[in-house]
Amino acid sequence: MENPFYITGIVPEPYFCDREKETAWMVRTLENRAHILLTSPRRMGKTQLIRHVFEQPAIRDKYYTFYTDIYPTTSLHEFVLFLSKEIYSVLVPKGKAALGKFLAGLHSLAGCLGYDPVKGTPTFDIKLGDIHSPELTLEEIFNYLETADKPCIFAIDEFQQIAYYPEKNVEATLRSHIQKMNNCLFIYAGSNRHILENMFNSAAKPFYNSAEEIYLDSIAKDVYTRFIEEQFEKAGRRIASEAASVAYDLFEGHTYYVHNVLHNAFAYLNDGSTIEKSDIEKTLSDILEEKGHSFASVMNQLNYQQKETIIAIAKEGKAVGVTSIAFVKKHALKSPSSVQYAISTLLDKQLLTYHNEGRAKVYRLADRFMEKWICQTY
Ligand SMILES: Nc1ncnc2c1ncn2[C@@H]1O[C@H](COP(=O)(O)OP(=O)(O)O)[C@@H](O)[C@H]1O
Numbered sequence: 001m002e003n004p005f006y007i008t009g010i011v012p013e014p015y016f017c018d019r020e021k022e023t024a025w026m027v028r029t030l031e032n033r034a035h036i037l038l039t040s041p042r043r044m045g046k047t048q049l050i051r052h053v054f055e056q057p058a059i060r061d062k063y064y065t066f067y068t069d070i071y072p073t074t075s076l077h078e079f080v081l082f083l084s085k086e087i088y089s090v091l092v093p094k095g096k097a098a099l100g101k102f103l104a105g106l107h108s109l110a111g112c113l114g115y116d117p118v119k120g121t122p123t124f125d126i127k128l129g130d131i132h133s134p135e136l137t138l139e140e141i142f143n144y145l146e147t148a149d150k151p152c153i154f155a156i157d158e159f160q161q162i163a164y165y166p167e168k169n170v171e172a173t174l175r176s177h178i179q180k181m182n183n184c185l186f187i188y189a190g191s192n193r194h195i196l197e198n199m200f201n202s203a204a205k206p207f208y209n210s211a212e213e214i215y216l217d218s219i220a221k222d223v224y225t226r227f228i229e230e231q232f233e234k235a236g237r238r239i240a241s242e243a244a245s246v247a248y249d250l251f252e253g254h255t256y257y258v259h260n261v262l263h264n265a266f267a268y269l270n271d272g273s274t275i276e277k278s279d280i281e282k283t284l285s286d287i288l289e290e291k292g293h294s295f296a297s298v299m300n301q302l303n304y305q306q307k308e309t310i311i312a313i314a315k316e317g318k319a320v321g322v323t324s325i326a327f328v329k330k331h332a333l334k335s336p337s338s339v340q341y342a343i344s345t346l347l348d349k350q351l352l353t354y355h356n357e358g359r360a361k362v363y364r365l366a367d368r369f370m371e372k373w374i375c376q377t378y
């Protein structure tokens with residue numbers, strides 16, 4: 001029996017939950033020829049949503065759709081490599097003419113493109129060291145997108161990475177290319193709202209006001225729990241309504257975490273009995289036990305101030321006013337400035353995230369399992 005709760009790879013359509021409004025909005029926005037900035041906490045479902053949007057007939061039948069996740073990249077060289085690799089892999093199945101057009105335009109890499117004599121097709125085995133002039137290659141890539149035989153949509157996931165590239169003026173260079181393009185729309189996605197909002201909402205920045213913004217929140221509880229119960233039913237199994245509700249509430253509907261618990265509950269509790277609330281709790285505690293070792297080693301690498309700060313924030317769940325005297329006192333921390341300093345490191349290490357609620361900054365742990373583990377361990 002296939003597990004309907006996918007926690008890796010692309011979620012196949014029958015197992016994709018909701019996102020109807022967001023999907024419709026994105027399709028409409030793309031059809032109106034606007035670029036999109038898609039943000040959400042990590043693991044809320046941005047990547048899945050983009051894949052889902054690409055599968056909509058209005059998009060699938062009209063555009064070449066590209067998707068790359070640039071999280072691992074730290075230079076323009078890699079950025080260029082990731083984009084061209086993705087274009088290559090999308091075009092290979094489209095046939096020789098489509099692919100040939102792309103490769104013929106890559107003059108700066110011409111010497112590095114191979115040829116498979118058996119299949120009679122070009123091969124793409126570019127190494128980072130082959131890219132001598134990333135700016136030039138970038139221009140060629142954008143040139144291709146501009147002149148492709150179909151309109152294009154390019155989704156660049158974890159787009160905030162470009163802010164860390166050492167090359168000068170990356171944002172300005174990209175923006176000036178994109179501004180001139182008529183044939184390609186971009187979906188910029190990412191979980192680092194802080195950096196992305198700064199890129200798109202500050203008047204002094206190149207990407208200012210250049211995309212329609214959408215923030216992805218949790219799926220509504222009634223929709224999500226109905227989906228959960230239906231998935232069990234379709235598999236000839238049963239989950240108590242209360243159990244589905246508890247799974248949702250444990251993580252306030254944060255998709256990956258809810259899905260992970262249900263995935264395990266589905267996989268390990270298959271003796272035909274109904275899944276109850278206690279089964280969900282047991283499944284969670286098994287997950288925390290299994291992940292405990294790696295959380296412990298993360299904690300091990302933090303200094304004392306960072307540790308007491310992350311523990312305080314985990315216990316709050318959503319922590320507001322973290323540098324106030326009240327917060328420092330409540331959690332017996334050293335001082336507001338030590339908390340401030342610890343937080344900036346914890347943000348850099350991506351252990352914390354934050355968003356604004358009105359004027360207030362709300363901090364919380366990036367990993368909801370780690371949050372629960374810290375609460376039970378300290
Ligand atoms: N609409 C959805 N339907 C089913 N599962 C989903 C959905 N959105 C997210 N998920 C689950 O959450 C996980 C994380 O989603 P992902 O799109 O990778 O998040 P993000 O890109 O925001 O970090 C997926 O692997 C899947 O288990």
Ligand SMILES: [Mg+2]
Pocket residue numbers: 046047157
């Ligand atoms: Mg993603």
